[in-house]
Amino acid sequence: MSLLDIDERILQLTEWVEFDKSPINDKKRFDRMVDIGIIEGGCSNDENVEFLRMFRENCHTLVAIGACALTGGVPAMRNTVPLRECLEEAFLSGPSVVDGVIPNDPDIPIMLDRVYPAHEVVKIDYFIPGCPPSADALWAAIVALLEGREPRLDYELLKYD
């Protein structure tokens, strides 16, 4: 959603590209190869892995944006603690919890032992750092890809905050 900070430029972008499958439309699955895929977030459960692989299979160029996709980010702070302790704190011992149980229904995904950055799961072609990257950084990278150039962010656009 930080892409929306490109503001009015989104009106221009809609003239240049066709949005295939994204969180702002209701297409649930790929039905053709797309030129550019943009993914955010690390992998913390088996469905995240499945979706990331689906993006890799269906996108010619795959771009990872943001700290979570690049390094696991804040959610990867749980990697220093056993998963069971995280689940117990949230669902059994939290001060407001009554009749606690750790969710385990087949309809919800299985948590991975740790949070993995995207490039440890599939090959990523380009990385844009930042939490989140600035709209100008995203715009510069998208425009370069659309023009067939190698995206290179200027020094002032490269931020790891």
Place this chain on the structure above:
Amino acid sequence: MTTTTQNGTRKIVINPVTRVEGHGKVTIQLDEANHVTQARLHIIEFRGFERFVQGHFYWEVPVMVQRLCGICPVSHHLCASKACDMIVGAEAITPTAEKIRRLMHYGQTFQSHALHFYHLSSPDLLFGFDAPVEQRNVIGVIGAYPEIAKKAVLMRKFGQEVIKATVGKKIHGTGSIPGGVNKHLTLEDRDRLAADVDTMVEWSLEGLQLCKELTRNGDEMLLPFGAFESNFLSIVRADGCLDLYDGNLRAKNADGEIIFDQVDPSDYLDVIREGVRNWSYMKFPFIRDLGQEKGWYRVGPLARINNCDFIDTPIAEAERQEFIQIGGGRPVHATMAYHWARLIELVHSAEKMRELLADPDVLRGELTTSGERRGSGIAIIEAPRGTLIHHYDVDENDQVVRGNLIVSTTHNNEAMNQAVRVVADQYLEGQAEISEGMLNAIEVGIRAYDPCLSCATHALGQMRLLVQLIGPHGDVLDERMRA
């Protein structure tokens, strides 16, 4: 796509739920007679923030916790800061700090409400629930209603600019700190924003008029759509006024009678508890004295407009008075009334920003204060999506030993499940053939709550929804996804 088993039962799955934030999935079970026997919204992400915040210094928390979400990080930033105010003994922060925090909060509420209505929900209202998938999105709105779309983009931009001017960055800034804020608004930023704020009030009111037409006059089915009755929870000011930044807890029942009122945030555990179900990573809060069965409630714009006695900005107050007429003396219960209430708050946020941008205190004055150090901090704020509770206990080394968050969307967990059940009954009951439009109707019911399942599960990412059709013996008969 729907298939039938030998015994004639089906399971429908919507995965991912789209045009919402975070990850979610819907499963619906139908029996041999196509009768809906079970309908659930599953939240499928889990982060474990409560555990991994332990050991961190409390002053890191306002910067860390906001990274639960990229949509309303300011809510977490401010709520954690308010909890830290208690820890550093800042009973009352300075007028300058409070006004700058309020300005960032209204800026955020303004951008979040605009984003939800225009970018995510308006396609359902403008084109219809069963319009073609290719059209039923914001790109379709840009094509068909370019003027509306352009204003939507600029309104969201204005809110983000207010956030940047007060917090330092559009997303994940650092402006609010334990005991106050770390910078004034600059004169340049103030003048630049003040020059546009009248336009924002005007455009937000246009948005509200459009929403009213679409939810009331446009189609008579919109108010009965997914409607059910519930309790409501929010904070209100001491005099009963709507207040998004600070106040005490008030709960009303379905008839509008007070269940409890003016409960101090520090006493939240006296009135609120959370249940857990094994099929969702999101907990189910309820009013303690009423129990899990009867004590669930709704939060967010509809709850706030129903709960407050008045609004302290004139345009929004006039709109509130018109709105409550729908209830005829009782609270308004319609699911689609969420949109209407949300846009009243959009107008209110614009009016509040106009007040604050004209106030010299945001340009000068003391930024921080402190007092007697405490071992615990509990704070409540009304985030765009509803009541947000942060609770931290710290030790003598300033390290967090316990963190508990009950976030806005979590409070609405039972209500969203109720919406799925009601819409499933209205649209799927007795139907042998399930269309894409029928399944979108279920998502429309969820979307009205503006769920942000990212932070509800203390997660990051986009919400995805899948509908499954399950046989009476638990076998998956069909999965429905749009393609």
